Amino acid sequence: MELQTLTFLTVGLSFALYIAIAIGSRATSTGDFYVAGKHVHPVANGMATAADWMSAASFISMAGLISFLGYEGGMYLMGWTGGYVLLAMLLAPYLRKFGKFTVPEFIGDRYYSQLARVVAVICLIFISFTYVAGQMRGVGIVFSRFLEVPVETGLFVGMGVVFIYAVLGGMKGITYTQVAQYCVLIFAYTVPAVFIAINATGNPLPQLALGSELVDGSASLLGKLDQTLVDLGFGSYTEPFNDKSMIDVCAITLALMVGTAGLPHVIVRFFTVPRVRDARISAGWALLFITILYTTAPAVGALARMNLVETVNGTEGSGTHYAAMPDWFKTWENSGLLAWYDHNQDGKVQYAAGKAFAGNGKPVFDGDQRGSQGERATSNPGDGEIQGGAPHANEIYVDRDIMVLANPEIAGLPNWIIALVAAGGIAAALSTAAGLLLVISSSISHDLLKGTFMKNISEKNELMAGRMAAAAAIGVAGYLGLHPPAFVAQVVAFAFGLAAASLFPVILMGIFNKRMNKWGAISGMLAGLSFTLGYIIYFKGVFIEPMAANVPENWILGISPEGAGVIGMVINFAVATAVARNTAPPPAHIQQLVEHIRIPRQA
Amino acid sequence: MDQQHQAYWKANIKLVISCLVVWGTVSFGAGILLVDFFNQFHIGGYPLGFWFAQQGSLITFLVLIFYYAIRMNRLDRHYGVNED
Structure with missing residues (x-):
């Protein structure tokens, strides 16, 4: 069969599957819509989290990024997985015990303040929209490259599919489609990787192939790659710090880790499991499913560079x-x-x-x-x-x-694998987009309407408002995908810095520091957010011309804007602690709430 | 918070801190700060420091979370705060 027909067929079948799942899992209550009724099995939630997390960037761009960065690519690998350790041990179980629907809701209740809740909503919407625009663009690009339809058409089809399962099914629909999307994307990623690993080294496991001898017996893959690149005037592949300094690699890695743990669409996935213990183990399953792709990526990167x-x-x-x-x-x-x-x-x-x-x-x-x-x-x-x-x-x-996109062709693999890569790229983009759209819509219908401006709204109307907010968010995301503002490409990476500097510290202190009060939390969030945003704009010029050259001599402590979230986080902790020490402690019922979320079950 | 709950929370914090020490040592220590030192050694065809940065840290993270989850379940039962 011709490649294009085959690709249409594969992508079409995957869409039919997602829609069938959506029809089977309609949301009938706000609990279904926001947190899938808290009935999701920890392993299923792990798969859904993995798909939610791994975006078009992970699927399409990461291996290429690593292949050009060499050693420094490790900061993305460690940064985007190390965050799950923080999530599992510092946030997920306690937020699950808290047992409500959204991240701003926790911040509002814990800090007994509508203002804190609204500030959290603003952080959340800013982080999520910059992220989602890139996903919609990704869908359009995969369509245009593999199916030779205009980017716009691809984007509308993608919006339509997300509309069906996000608006109908809410979190419930999204969860089960994400499970299916994980299966599609991981299969699409690993199959070509296995083939190219066998071709180059005879070892079918990409994770081992990276450290193996080449088939012709001349040298090890990494040794040969190092030598070849140095001969061509590049830095060696495995030697550290060719492109970035040690302190900057540390800062970026930490900013990505903390940012990952602070991303609302990831955190909220752990609200959907039945028990606290499920939230802990579910983070482990999520990381297992993510690591399968993330340990394959460096092999794909190195082999592709060699090829x-x-x-x-x-x-x-x-x-x-x-x-x-x-x-x-x-x-x-x-x-x-x-x-x-x-x-x-x-x-x-x-x-x-x-x-x-x-x-x-x-x-x-x-x-x-x-x-x-x-x-x-x-x-x-x-x-x-x-x-x-x-x-x-x-x-x-x-x-x-x-x-990644041309890998199967470079390795001379059959057409059905190329078709599969197209379906996998679309699955990665759609699953992440849906997760982001859901946290945006629930923060609007639940935090802004139900929680702040229309407290008397009935459950039925709140559910309707949630669906409408999801539909509107899809529209905005589609618009941003069609007309990407110049800053989107630069800003996506900074969503992590902003999450690291704003949401992560206040949630963490809300659980581990009983003395933290509303003034500390609000001033900390604002200080962390404005510093990080300011640092990025100062060097990158997001809305304006950059005010200083983006070079190491100008950076604070040699930390690039990509790693600025770490400084923002430290500022957040420092400001919050100083302010809380000089203002009244939180009321007794809040201190009891903190004790309550720390214990899985009260005697 | 009664004494039982306080003891549970203390044990929890202790476990989390020891896990995070491993987390930081392997990723920031072996993968970044001491990468040149570890690169003197090889595991298979990998320079060891490079391996920690691109594979070893990820595997360690995975083991850590499962270890933590299992140990926490034991703590829950030991202090009578388990959910079932």
């Missing part, structure tokens, strides 16, 4: 004639993710360190014009200088997303 070098530079290392490049090179060139400019005019494609194109390194295409070899013509070639003692200048631009 790329060998395919482009050839066995002699002198480059490959454009006409002799494999089909996938030209396919992805057409989609704009690859580009070639023949700096030395020898008709051969060559890969090495340095930028092949001027400006930010991305190619600017001359419409559909073709160059002398039949390549897509570009209008911004770089200076073609040879870097770091490489034998030739770099002549290609490679988008990091290719490492």
Whole structure:
């Protein structure tokens, strides 16, 4: 069967499955809508959390990110998994014991303050919307690349599917579709990885293949990769701190860990299990399901980088004639993710360190014009200088997303696997989008309407308001996906910094510090949030021009904006503690509430 | 909070702190701060420090959460605060 037909069929079947699940799990109460009636089995919740957590970025971009960063890619791997340890031990069981519906609700009750609740809602909505815009874009991009439909069409189809199961089923519908989506995405990720691992090393487990000898017996994979990259003028793959300093790697890792634990759409998943002990073990299952993908990614990254070098530079290392490049090179060139400019005019494609194109390194295409070899013509070639003692200048631009998307083609795998990767990418994006949309809608219907502005609203109307808020949030997310504001790409990574600096510390202190009061919590949240936001805007210029060059000399303690959440978190703790010490302690019933959530069952 | 509950909370904190010490030592210690030292050694084809940063930490995290969950269930029962 032709690839495109096969892809339509696979993606269509996966959609039919999600919709069938949604129809089978409609929400009939606010409890169903917000927390799936608290009936979710811990293993099912683990799978749902894994799908909720692993976004289009994890599925499509992470392996590519690692393959270009080498050792430093570890900060994403450790950062995005280490947060689950914090979640399991410091937050999830206690919030489950608290037993209500949303994260701002906990903050409002614990700090006996509507103001604290509203501040938490603002943090939550800001974090979740920046994150969701990237997901909707991801759906559109997968559609356009694999099915050759316009990005907009893909986006509308994706919105439609999420609409059906999020609006109908609420958390209940989302949970069970996420379980199905996890199965689709993990299968789609690991199958090609196993094939390329066997091809390169003969070892079917990607986790072991990364540390194995190559099939030709010449060297170990990592050893060969180190040598090859250094010869081409890059930093070595496994040597630490080529691109970032030690303190910055520490700060970014910690910011990602704490941010992960503070993301509302992840926390709320642990509200859906029946008991406190289920919340603890469920975090373990979630991490197991996540680790399967996250330990596969570094192998995919390293193997893909090796494949790329060998395919482009050839066995002699002198480059490959454009006409002799494999089909996938030209396919992805057409989609704009690859580009070639023949700096030395020898008709051969060559890969090495340095930028092949001027400006930010991305190619600017001359419409559909073709160059002398039949390549897509570009209008911004770089200076073609040879870097770091490489034998030739770099002549290609490679988008990091290719490492996963084109992997099956590069490895010459059958069409059904390529179709599967498309369905997997869409599953990863949709499952995360749905989880985010749900926390947005429940914070509007439950925290703002029921909790603050319309306290007398009936359950039936609250449920209706929740559905309407979900529908509206899908609309906004779709709009952001269609017209991504320039800052979205930069800001998604910072959602973690903001969660680390605002929500995580107040929740933590709410559980472990009985003396923490409302003034401490509110001032801490605002201080942490405004510092982090300010630091990012100062160096990255999100709405305005950056006020200082984004270079290590200007950073506080050498910590980049990506790691700023750590400083924000420390400021939050310090401000909150100082303010709480100088204001009245929380009332007796709040201190009792804290004791209550610390014990799974009162005698 | 009565004495039984206080003792339970103390035991809980102790367990969490010891788990977090392991959490930090493996990821920040072996994976980042001492990565050059550990890279002198090899496990399979991996430099050890690199392995901790890309694989070892993740596996340690996983083991830690399951260990914690099992130990907490025991603590719950021991102090009579278990849910069933």
